[in-house]
Amino acid sequence: xxxxxxxxxxxxxxxxxxxxxxxxxxxxxxxxxxxxxxxxxxxxxxxxxxxxxxxxxxxxxxxxxxxxxxxxxxxxxxxxxxxxxxxxxxxxxxxxxxxxxxxxxxxxxxxxxxxxxxxxxxxxxxxxxxxxxxxxxxxxxxxxxxxxxxxxxxxxxxxxxxxxxxxxxxxxxxxxxxxxxxxxxxxxxxxxxxxxxxxxxxxxxxxxxxxxxxxxxxxxxxxx
Ligand code: 6GU
Numbered sequence: 001x002x003x004x005x006x007x008x009x010x011x012x013x014x015x016x017x018x019x020x021x022x023x024x025x026x027x028x029x030x031x032x033x034x035x036x037x038x039x040x041x042x043x044x045x046x047x048x049x050x051x052x053x054x055x056x057x058x059x060x061x062x063x064x065x066x067x068x069x070x071x072x073x074x075x076x077x078x079x080x081x082x083x084x085x086x087x088x089x090x091x092x093x094x095x096x097x098x099x100x101x102x103x104x105x106x107x108x109x110x111x112x113x114x115x116x117x118x119x120x121x122x123x124x125x126x127x128x129x130x131x132x133x134x135x136x137x138x139x140x141x142x143x144x145x146x147x148x149x150x151x152x153x154x155x156x157x158x159x160x161x162x163x164x165x166x167x168x169x170x171x172x173x174x175x176x177x178x179x180x181x182x183x184x185x186x187x188x189x190x191x192x193x194x195x196x197x198x199x200x201x202x203x204x205x206x207x208x209x210x211x212x213x214x215x216x217x218x219x220x221x222x223x224x
Pocket of ligand 1: 132133143
C-alpha cells in the first residue's frame with residue numbers, strides 16, 4: 001500500500017513513521033508513505049495556501065488551487081482508491097473502517113487546518129471524510145498519523161504475530177481482556193491462577209468472560 005499525505009505542517013508527521021510498525025512495514029516493502037507540503041503548491045511569491053472565508057467569520061480557509069495542484073500531480077502518476085479528508089466533522093473512525101482501508105492499494109490523505117478547506121475540495125476531490133473522535137485538534141496531521149497507524153498494522157504480513165491483530169480490542173466488538181507477564185507475584189500482587197494452569201480451554205473461557213465484563217462496564221454501547 002502507498003499512502004500520500006498532504007499537510008500544512010508535514011514536520012508534525014515525520015517521527016511516528018520512522019519507528020516500530022511503520023518502519024517494519026516499509027522495510028518489508030508492504031507499505032510506503034510520502035509527505036507533501038501544501039505550501040509548495042501555494043500561489044504567487046508568498047506561496048499562499050489560505051484566504052478569508054467568503055461571507056465573513058473568523059478563521060482562514062485552505063484554498064482549492066494548491067490542493068488541486070497537489071492532488072492532480074499525484075493522480076497523474078498513479079490511480080488512487082480513496083482521497084480521504086481528515087476533519088472533526090467527518091465520519092468517526094472505527095475498526096471496520098480501518099479494516100476496509102487496509103485492503104486498498106493507493107490512498108491520499110488530506111489534512112485539514114485552520115477552519116478547514118474550501119467546500120468545493122470536499123465536493124469534487126474527496127471520496128471519504130474521517131474524524132478520529134469527538135474532540136478538536138489544531139490540524140489533521142496528528143489525526144493522519146493515527147489513521148495511518150490503524151490501517152498499516154492491519155496489512156497482512158506487517159505484524160510479526162499474525163494472530164495479534166485478530167485479538168485486538170474492537171476486532172470482535174469486545175474490549176481486550178487483561179494481560180499479565182512475569183513475575184507471577186509482585187509485592188504480593190498475584191497473577192490469576194487460571195493463567196498459570198496450562199488449561200487452554202479454561203484460559204480462553206476466562207479471557208472471553210473478562211473481555212465481556214470489561215466491555216459491559218466501559219463500553220456497553222459495543223454490546224447492543
Ligand atoms: Cl481528523 N482533525 C481535527 N482537526 N480535529 C479532529 C479530527 C481531525 N478528528 C478529531 N478531532
